[in-house]
């Protein structure tokens with residue numbers, strides 16, 4: 001269990017956000033990374049579904065999904081669209097090479113969305129098993145990197 005340390009929380013640089021720089025992803029990249037559409041890449045990609053919950057664990061999960069996507073280890077897709085029965089997104093979950101699900105806590109909301117849609121989950125992780133759940137949206141990038149590393153090893157990405 002990673003003890004949550006509020007003093008180590010990532011401090012958002014408001015000036016960078018105002019300039020449109022993507023603070024959470026890569027401070028060094030000048031241009032946005034344009035992704036192949038997830039519908040096109042589903043069959044040969046590991047698709048990541050995150051709960052994006054409103055607590056540190058949900059936001060760490062969201063940031064892990066972004067990091068894995070930008071590292072070309074997987075491709076994040078829209079979990080809420082599956083919950084809303086969007087046909088293209090249901091198809092993506094059906095055609096994915098692997099469905100990788102990242103839940104913030106034991107409620108397993110993203111996993112339940114996939115399960116209710118009848119989609120296979122190839123790998124899932126619950127972040128609160130590794131990181132104490134705290135009602136804050138500020139996250140520490142060190143935690144994001146550790147969880148991403150765990151997923152890459154366990155899911156063999």
Ligand code: SF4
Nearest residue numbers: 051053058104105109
């Ligand atoms: S799994 Fe937990 S953190 Fe994620 S949306 Fe559900 S209740 Fe929120």
